[in-house]
Amino acid sequence: MRKVVLSLLILALFIMVLPSMAQDDVFRVAAVAPSATNDLAFSQSMYDALIAIQEEMGEDAFQFDFQDGTFIVDDAAVALREWAVSGEYDLVIAHGSQFGGIVEELAFEFPDVSFAWGTDDNTFGLDNVFAYTAASEEGGYVNGVLAANLTESGTIGVVGPIEVGDAKLYVDGFVEGVASVDPELTVNVVYIESFSDVPLATEAAETHIANDADILTGTAQMVVGPIAIAIENEALWFGTQSSQDELSEEIGVAFQVYKWEVILMDMISSITDDGILGGEAYILTLENEGLVMEYDADFEMSDDMVTLAEETIEGIIAGDILPLPEEEMEEGMEEEPMATEEAESGD
Numbered sequence: 553m554r555k556v557v558l559s560l561l562i563l564a565l566f567i568m569v570l571p572s573m574a575q576d577d578v579f580r581v582a583a584v585a586p587s588a589t590n591d592l593a594f595s596q597s598m599y600d601a602l603i604a605i606q607e608e609m610g611e612d613a614f615q616f617d618f619q620d621g622t623f624i625v626d627d628a629a630v631a632l633r634e635w636a637v638s639g640e641y642d643l644v645i646a647h648g649s650q651f652g653g654i655v656e657e658l659a660f661e662f663p664d665v666s667f668a669w670g671t672d673d674n675t676f677g678l679d680n681v682f683a684y685t686a687a688s689e690e691g692g693y694v695n696g697v698l699a700a701n702l703t704e705s706g707t708i709g710v711v712g713p714i715e716v717g718d719a720k721l722y723v724d725g726f727v728e729g730v731a732s733v734d735p736e737l738t739v740n741v742v743y744i745e746s747f748s749d750v751p752l753a754t755e756a757a758e759t760h761i762a763n764d765a766d767i768l769t770g771t772a773q774m775v776v777g778p779i780a781i782a783i784e785n786e787a788l789w790f791g792t793q794s795s796q797d798e799l800s801e802e803i804g805v806a807f808q809v810y811k812w813e814v815i816l817m818d819m820i821s822s823i824t825d826d827g828i829l830g831g832e833a834y835i836l837t838l839e840n841e842g843l844v845m846e847y848d849a850d851f852e853m854s855d856d857m858v859t860l861a862e863e864t865i866e867g868i869i870a871g872d873i874l875p876l877p878e879e880e881m882e883e884g885m886e887e888e889p890m891a892t893e894e895a896e897s898g899d
Contacts, residue, residue: 578615580616581615586648587620588773608813632651646667656678685718696732728876750776758781768788775791789803792807804850
C-alpha cells in the first residue's frame with residue numbers, strides 16, 4: 553500500500569512539474585512604451601518587432617507582455633520594477649529614451665535581470681543593460697533626396713517633435729538629402745517640443761502648407777495630424793519609424809521602417825546561448841537591414857525614382873554617401889529629452 557501511495561505522489565509531483573519544465577524553454581519579454589501599439593510610429597515599431605519574433609520562433613518558444621501608453625516615467629517605473637522583481641522575464645525592455653534613469657537604477661539593483669532601452673547607446677557600464685538606437689539619418693537622407701526630386705513648389709515642410717535622438721537625426725538627414733540635390737530648395741523645419749501633441753503638429757503642418765510647401769515629413773506619434781493635413785491639401789508625405797501607408801493613402805511616398813527584431817534576435821541569442829545579459833549597444837542601419845525603405849503602393853513612383861532611391865541606399869551602405877557630418881551624428885546621439893511632461897510622452 554505504501555508503494556502505491558508513494559507512486560501516486562511521485563506521479564502527481566511529475567504532473568505538477570511538467571508545465572514549469574515546458575515553460576523553461578520559453579523566452580519571455582516584457583516591454584513598456586510611451587504611446588499606443590498602433591501609433592504608426594515609435595511604439596508600433598517595437599510592438600511589430602516583437603510580433604515578428606513571435607511569428608518566427610513560435611508562441612511555444614517566445615512570449616511577451618507589452619504595456620503601451622505609458623508616457624509618464626513614474627508609471628513606467630512601476631511596471632519595470634514589478635517585472636524585475638517577478639523574475640519571470642528573460643528580457644525587460646524600456647522603449648523610450650526618457651526611461652534611461654530608471655533602467656540604470658533597476659539594472660544596478662537587479663544584476664541578474666537583463667534590460668534593454670533606447671533610443672540611446674549608453675549601457676551605463678552595466679553588464680545587464682543593452683542599449684539600442686537607429687541611424688535614422690540614413691533613411692531620412694533617402695527621403696530627402698526623393699522629396700527634392702518630387703517638389704514642384706520648391707518648398708518642403710518638416711514637423712519635428714523634440715530636437716533629440718533619432719528624431720533629430722532623421723530631420724537632419726532629410727535636410728541634408730534635399731540639399732544634396734538642390735541647395736536652393738527651401739526646407740522649413742519646425743520642432744513643436746512634443747512627441748504626442750497632435751493639435752500642435754497639425755497647426756505646424758498647416759503653417760507649412762500656407763507657406764507653399766507641397767511636401768511634408770515628420771517623426772513620432774504626432775504625425776497623424778500632419779498626414780491628415782497633407783491629404784487635405786494633396787501634399788506628398790514621407791514617413792519614418794513605421795509604415796504609414798494605410799493612413800497616408802495616395803499621398804504617401806516612402807517610409808523608413810525600423811526593424812527592431814534584427815537587434816532583438818541578437819540579444820536573445822546572447823542571453824540564451826552565451827549567458828550575456830547586456831553591456832552592448834546596437835544600432836539599426838540600412839546595411840544590417842534594421843532600417844528598411846518601403847514605398848507606398850498607392851503612389852505611382854516612376855522607375856527613375858525607384859532607381860534613385862536604391863542607388864542612394866547603396867551609396868550610404870558603401871560609405872560613398874555620408875548622410876550627416878560625423879560631429880552632427882554624435883550630437884544627435886548624445887542629447888537627451890528634457891525632463892518635462894511633454895518630453896515624457898516621447899521616444
